[in-house]
Amino acid sequence: MQHVKFLIISLLCIPLISTAYAHTVDSAGDYRLEIGWINEPAVSGETNGIELYISKLDPTKEFDEQEFDMKKGIADLRKDFRMELVYKEEKIFLNVLQDHDVPGKYFGLVNPTIDGYYQVNIIGKIGDTTVSKSMHPPKVENREQIDFPVRQNEKILSQHETIQSELDTIKSRLNSIEENNSIQNYDLGIVGIMTGIIGIAIASAAIIKNRR
Incomplete structure (x- = not known):
């Protein structure tokens, strides 16, 4: 019975691990930044969004060892920074919203109409730290490759x-x-x-x- 419980828990954890690896992580000063698509894998023509996690870095750990920690999440920054989504020559500033259930989590909704690689520019301030970062979420897949039958x-x-x-x-x-x-x-x-x-x-x- 214990083996069965362990197997079920392991299977439930697989999506969580996959999502974490699909996100892109960087730092700005003493802060950890993590971005990714809300729904992954992202598919062209479907409503989606960019989610951003901001938390305080732990000086006692290596950067690569750290994950987002709600207890260290930095809340109430919605008006202090902007998220710009870029595809080739096209640019748009997303309407940044705050997840009030997860301190440090922000998101902006968007419908990526074309498959390919997008860039997210994070511009503004986190506390006293000026931020100007370009980060790249995972590739948006072509909807036609997974649609069946064709509408x-x-x-x-x-x-x-x-x-x-x-x-x-x-x-x-x-x-x-x-x-x-x-x-x-x-x-x-x-x-x-x-x-x-x-x-x-x-x-x-x-x-x-x-x-x-």
């Missing part, structure tokens, strides 16, 4: 994008015909355009059928 709306959107691309091609051909007025070019151009129009008509019919 109908996404199929239709993809078909619309294909049709738009075909229309752009036809427009380009028409402009080319206007610039080259030879009869041969005109006839060949018209044949190509008619083929494209037929293709678009077939694709449009398929979209209408899917909607039904």
